[in-house]
Amino acid sequence: MPSHRAGQEQAGPARRARQARHARRARWLARAALALVLAAVGLLIAATDLGGAIVAVLIAVAALALAAVGSWWALTHHGAARAAGVLVAIGALVGMVLLYANSTVRWLIALGAAVAWAAAIACGRAALRADRAEQGAPVLRTPAPRRPVLIMNPASGGGKVEQFDLVRKAEALGCRVILLDPAHHQDVAALARQALADGADLLGVAGGDGTQALVAGVAAEHGVPFLVISAGTRNHFAMDLGLDRDDPSRCLLALTDGVELRVDLGEVAGRTFVNNASFGVYAEIVQRPEYRDAKASTTLDQLPDLLTGYAGARLTAHIDGTVLAGPQAVLVSCNPYDTGWYGAGRRPRMDTGKLGVIGLTVRGAAQAADLALRGEQSGALTTMTADEVVVTADTDTVQAGVDGEALTLPTPVRCRILPGALRVRVPRERPGVPEARRSVDWRRLGVLALALPGKSTEAKSTEAAVER
Structure with missing residues (x-):
């Protein structure tokens, strides 16, 4: 098996030039963001008068809190009560706008402040994206596979295997295709092991994330590369790898013009996962028979009862101590x-x-409002990283959702990370991962705005790590 550093693209003049361009872009975008914040504050003061600024802020906070409570009520009730919650949330926001609309001039100034604030957020996020550029996983150059084997589920993703003619296209590239029979359960891990015994030097899957995870575990165990084909319903793993989710056939380009990434695998109760393992409320929803055919509507229908009257196992999570x-x-x-x-x-x-860990504890409307207003800073939400997580309960077994698959696992349930365990072969050119919406780190923007020309701290550390 090739080492993690074999074929790695080294930092050179071109990489350093890109880093310098990203650093300059990050500095100027950060300065623009801070300037727009000052403009928004000035316009807001002008719109509300100095004497009424405090009252305006209090009105805004009260309206937002009421909107959050209304949203919580809508999430935790059914029928007319849910509709009432929606009306309260919308009414609070509309009322806040109307309170500021007592004069045309004041309204226009307040609108300008909102536009300036939105532009500041956009510039801030763009600055942080530029600051994080060139920090992706190292790309590995390895020989193309000679005997690839792909396992395809024709029922996955509403029939994407047939829709995109994946079998014919894969076979035209020299792949052996194992087509699953949706009418009968098949052990895909056993199929993958048999393919390796027959001489396969690459394993791939066109199917859902649960099937991807099982075959990925076999590929990691034997040190062979793994090919992801985005033929599932949501394709979270493919999305985070930057693959094309609109046209799964483009994933096959990895066979002719591909590179490798070393990525981590998760393990829960001895079973590998590529996305996540969930316990509690979401795991209860995944267990519903109707979930597979109507995920969104089932989640919305079951969420109120589960949040307000959760009667499942009482969980305890041990997160690195x-x-x-x-x-x-x-x-x-x-x-x-x-x-x-x-x-x-x-x-x-x-x-x-590292494993990512998110814990949710909401005990009523007050905590729901706090969660809506403060987001990741709320006391209702716990976010951590860890090497190992052990989930226990007051029952002998606990329901879990592992990459969207419903399982019942004996307690305690041990989750751990397998660093760099999986060799993933991907196309050289990929659409990339859309930037997730995130809180703007204003302290980091301040550092960027005041930075002198030169490389950012992150760029220097990244280049040093690559050169080592």
Whole structure:
């Protein structure tokens, strides 16, 4: 098996030039963001008068809190009560706008302040993106596979295998294709091991993330590269690898013009996962028979009862020595998500060697409002990274969702990270991961805005790591 550093593209003049361009762009965008913040504050003061500024701020905070409570009410109730919550949330925001609209001039100035603030946020995020550039996982140059084997599920993703003619296209590139029979359960891990015994030097999957994870575990165990084909429903793993989710056939370009990435794998109760393992509220939803056919509607329908009357196992999570007692939900991901609760975030790196941990504990409308207003800073949300997470419960077994698959696992459930365990072969050119929405780090923007011309601290450390 080639080493992690074999074929790695070394930092050279071209890389240093890119880093310098990104650093300059980050500095000027950070300065623009801070200038726009000052403009927004000045316009807001002008719109509300100096004497009324404090009252205006109090009105805004009250309106936002009421909107958050209304949103919580909508999430935790059904029927007319849910509609009432939606009306309260919308009414609070509309009322806040109307209070500021008592004069045309004041309204226009306030609108200008909002535009300036939105532009400041956009510039701030762009500055942080530029500051983080050139920090991706190292790319490895390795020989193309000679005997690739692809396992395809024709039922996955609503029939994407047939829709994109994946079998014919793969066979035209010299692949052996194993087509699963949706009418009968098949052990895909056993199929993958048999393919290796028959001489395969690459394993790939066109199917959902759960199937991807099982075959990826076999590939990692035997040190052969793994090919991801985005033929599932959501394709979270493919998305975080930067693959094309609109046209799965483009993933096959990895066979003719491909490179390798070394990424981590997660393991829960001895089973590998590529995205996450969830316990508590979300795991309860995944267990519903109707979830597979209608994920969004099932989640929305079941969430109120689960959040307000969760009667499942009482969980305790032991996170590298830290104890999280009684959370309603625990999400353990292979590498931390960028931001937000489950499904909202993306993983900017797949090789950190750390598990991401998100714990949710909401005990009523007050905590829900705090979560809505403060986001990741809320006391209702616990976010950590860890090498190992052990989930225990007051029952002998606990329900879990592992890469979207419903499982029942004996307690305690041990989750761990397998750093750099998986060789993933990907196309050289990929659409990339859309930048996840995230909180703007204003302190970092201040550092960037005041920085002298030269490389950023992150760029220097990245280049030093590559050269080592």
